[in-house]
Amino acid sequence: MDNQRMRIGFVSTRLSGTDGVSLETNKWVDVLQRLKHECFCFCGESDWPEERVHIVPEAHMNHPEILKIDEMLFKDKKRSGDTGRVIHKLKKHLKACLYRFVDRFDVNLLIVENAMSLPMNVPLGIALAEFIGETSMHTIAHHHDFWWERSRYIKSPADDYLRSAFPCTMSSVYHVVINSIAARELAFRTGIGSVLVPNVMDFDSPPSFPDGYANDMRQELGIKKATTILLQPTRIVPRKKIERAIALARRINTECILVVTHKAGDEGINYQIYLKEFANIIGVNFLCAADRFAYRRQTTSDGRKVYSIADAYSQANLVTYPSVIEGFGNAFLETIYYRRPIIMEAYEIFKCDIQPKGFKVIWFDDFISRKTVEDVQNILCDHELAIEWTETNYQLGRRYYSYQTLEKRLVTSLEHCAGNW
Numbered sequence: 001m002d003n004q005r006m007r008i009g010f011v012s013t014r015l016s017g018t019d020g021v022s023l024e025t026n027k028w029v030d031v032l033q034r035l036k037h038e039c040f041c042f043c044g045e046s047d048w049p050e051e052r053v054h055i056v057p058e059a060h061m062n063h064p065e066i067l068k069i070d071e072m073l074f075k076d077k078k079r080s081g082d083t084g085r086v087i088h089k090l091k092k093h094l095k096a097c098l099y100r101f102v103d104r105f106d107v108n109l110l111i112v113e114n115a116m117s118l119p120m121n122v123p124l125g126i127a128l129a130e131f132i133g134e135t136s137m138h139t140i141a142h143h144h145d146f147w148w149e150r151s152r153y154i155k156s157p158a159d160d161y162l163r164s165a166f167p168c169t170m171s172s173v174y175h176v177v178i179n180s181i182a183a184r185e186l187a188f189r190t191g192i193g194s195v196l197v198p199n200v201m202d203f204d205s206p207p208s209f210p211d212g213y214a215n216d217m218r219q220e221l222g223i224k225k226a227t228t229i230l231l232q233p234t235r236i237v238p239r240k241k242i243e244r245a246i247a248l249a250r251r252i253n254t255e256c257i258l259v260v261t262h263k264a265g266d267e268g269i270n271y272q273i274y275l276k277e278f279a280n281i282i283g284v285n286f287l288c289a290a291d292r293f294a295y296r297r298q299t300t301s302d303g304r305k306v307y308s309i310a311d312a313y314s315q316a317n318l319v320t321y322p323s324v325i326e327g328f329g330n331a332f333l334e335t336i337y338y339r340r341p342i343i344m345e346a347y348e349i350f351k352c353d354i355q356p357k358g359f360k361v362i363w364f365d366d367f368i369s370r371k372t373v374e375d376v377q378n379i380l381c382d383h384e385l386a387i388e389w390t391e392t393n394y395q396l397g398r399r400y401y402s403y404q405t406l407e408k409r410l411v412t413s414l415e416h417c418a419g420n421w
Contacts, residue, residue, distance in 0.1 A: 007107050014043055020144060030202075037414075102135075147162055294307075317380060318340070
């Protein structure tokens with residue numbers, strides 16, 4: 001098999017929007033296309049070109065039938081026979097769709113994006129395991145998060161499904177993880193070896209000079225010119241601990257606003273409601289502006305500007321990232337790429353894989369101390385120090401987390417798969 005011109009099929013529940021899996025998949029596609037491979041995708045929702053997409057509604061994690069299965073498996077303490085019958089029916093349908101996808105695009109390698117890692121769609125994970133077993137299709141399983149990292153999956157009546165397909169352990173599957181802790185846990189729990197491919201940014205192509213598109217962002221969002229913008233560039237989910245960023249905003253000796261660029265995500269809106277109430281109680285300007293930001297610039301249905309994530313960074317004074325759990329930390333890399341100072345929780349992966357490389361950030365453990373607040377105020381006031389830190393961080397990002405790093409590791413992975421044909 002000539003691995004110089006592979007036809008690669010990406011499989012996921014969703015490849016659309018600004019979630020970490022979708023963004024990182026786009027980077028893999030960019031690099032693979034530079035290497036002259038052709039890429040297609042199978043999923044429940046996509047913003048890829050239509051001619052390269054095979055949409056199957058039941059592949060989406062938010063499909064009504066999948067949500068019912070999720071509730072039966074991970075909210076109930078016991079599972080009924082009906083659950084198994086529903087899962088089997090959907091699995092059979094999804095497996096047939098996988099066969100049609102591979103035939104339609106003449107795919108000779110699969111890259112599975114988290115669909116065999118987190119059981120957001122159990123029938124899809126099982127369908128993939130059976131499809132790979134029946135076809136011996138060489139597969140790169142790109143694991144962003146594992147089920148054992150989330151408390152809701154730890155104790156459930158779905159152990160048999162989790163251990164058979166999340167992840168699938170067949171010899172034709174080549175496993176890729178995004179941090180060293182995941183590699184260790186995967187080996188400990190399953191005996192599977194893996195390759196570490198960290199998340200990346202295209203550091204060899206610096207952000208383009210501001211073109212004026214975002215100059216009216218403050219006005220459009222109702223933010224005063226002199227107000228300090230604290231940017232929270234993440235989804236609104238509890239593990240992001242956004243209430244810490246709200247509390248920080250209250251303690252800074254300047255007028256500021258906390259702007260969140262992403263939507264509530266796949267875990268409901270109760271956390272967002274709580275954050276708004278909390279911000280109101282302590283008197284903090286808090287703006288959930290997901291409807292005004294997207295991966296690329298566009299317009300709303302009524303003609304208003306939708307800004308890119310890059311535009312959001314260009315207008316920010318400081319990035320807040322108080323998350324306690326991250327598979328890697330896309331928001332961290334984006335902050336480094338767009339040369340902005342950051343305050344962050346020193347989450348486990350950051351401590352193990354990223355911090356030892358020497359990045360200059362304001363970090364804390366568990367809570368934001370008075371000293372941390374003083375450090376934040378200092379970086380906001382000292383422009384030269386902010387430039388020094390962000391330039392150092394950019395060069396470290398270029399050294400360790402560039403597209404060149406990704407290209408080298410993808411080439412190795414593809415050569416491994418091609419060598420086993």
